[in-house]
Amino acid sequence: MSENKTSNSNNAGYILAILAVIIWSGNFVAARFLTHLTPIEISFYRWIVTFIVLTPFCMKKLIKNIKYIKGRWIKVIIISILGVTVFNTFVYLAAHTSNATNMSLLATLSPIIMAIISRIVWKTKLTINQKLGLLIVIIGVVILITKGSIDVLMNLKFAVGDLYMLFAVILFAVYTLTLKVRPKEISQSAFFYLMVIIGLIPLIAAMIFKYASNNAHTLDTKSALILIYVGVFPSALGFILWNMAIAKIGAIKGGIIYDAIPFFSSLEAVILLHENLLISQVIGGILILAGIIYSTIGDKIKKQNDI
Template identity: 35%
Template sequence: MQKTVTGYSCALLAVVIWSGNFVVARAVAGLIPPWQCNFWRWFIALIILLPFAKRHWRTDWPAIKKNWRSLSLLGILGVTLLNTLIYKAGQTTESINMALLVPTAPIVILLLSRILYAEPISPRRMAGVLVVLVGVGILVTRGDWDRLAHLRFNEGDLWALGGVLCFGLYSLFIRQRSADISPIGFSLATFALGLLYSLPFTVIEAVMLPTPHLSTPLVISVLYTGIGCSALSFWLWTVAIDQIGPVRAGMVYYSLPVFSGIAAKLILDETVTPAQMVGGALVIIGIIVATVVMPHRRKTDTLQQRP
């Protein structure tokens, strides 16, 4: 029970912090190119983690050296590519398209878990997914289903889908993390490796494009994504997957549109409609249906003594 509460709490807190990332993404779309934005947010996250990881580094280092290939893969998926693709998508796609595509990550996790690990998809879990999808649809359309008929998919949507796939694979492969590596040591290693692999692309982008203008909104946005959305949230997500697994954590990720709407209201003063409130309620109900395991009465077996 304690592991379950810890896992769901960490997953929920990570999603709450991540919800602000979409507000930030809209704010910095024209201020800084995607590779540079992604690089600096993870560089800040690495600096933030260093003091906390210092006491774990000596014990984690042998396992890190042994597992550097798998850590590199996770670093590429979660650090090098994931948010770079999302920032790239934000330059050319509409916000409603992004809101529809990003919450599909748990479905990707669910399907890949079935394909790669033969993890069953129960009717109850599928029913919860369907309820959540209806809720997400109401949230992003504000109850006006005609908006779906006028959607136009473009290049940015493909970048967004690439980010969704990266997050799904990251959440699945992270379950293979060596038990000899602490969550903080794991985060530090993947952050450093992801930054290393993104450095050549960041340098090329910096040479080819104009230098971003340093401004207060840009600094605040990068600090928020570096400290909150990167250092803290990815550590919380690692703990969550350790405790409850990628599929259940992925279900909590469905609540992202709910908290994104709250963030948009608080920060951008956007209007919250009754349809959005209904959609948010359905998202929460669907998550409960798909993830909460109801206690079952155990049948008592009659023990027969052998002669």
């Protein structure tokens, strides 16, 4: 009975992680229309929208259960700053001087960094199937991003933005690994709402400074609508689904699924932006999905064969 419960919990976790990744992939498409805004402005507006959306549903829950945070405030503040304030800001900052190819390639390092940190801190090991699955996923991502051309890899040029992106990837890995700091008495949505409140404080201070120095950009209708979308879906729904997924399957398995973002971003670009579908995208996408499936069911098959 307990094995069935664990299996069902894992299956739900995989579905939640995939849904989060699909939602997040839309963030990269939306970001293409916000290049006139600074990274601080994008982060501020998206999280303000998230705060407004979550308040009616989460404020009472948080007030009722905030007492369970006692003794964990420093950890909660750190994880909030990492996940809300800094991570997305550095991604947008990277986009100013880095290119999409470099950023996507660097993003694939996230599960590897998670595995390294988890191995050092918690002595967690990847299974053989997880290692092989991750390798297949990374090969698929490289084919997808480079369009199957070795010349793209050979001619990669790195800029300051790439360092920002690498830092963002490390931050996201640390954020995902430290989600276990949430007390079980507080729901995922209420805990995330608290993180948004804490993470917004530095962004509000930065925006006050920008307005005081007349450096803030005004929002047009199109930008406002895009930011509302980003605030509701990638920020609110995406993060809550991801946090729920990690609670069920752990950071390592979630990290492997995270690498599917370039595949879903390409798919959405084809559908929404009418970009051409390339054979390299099809091959890369198949490998990414195959790697994820293998890493998630490989151990189950092995256990069944061992019985």
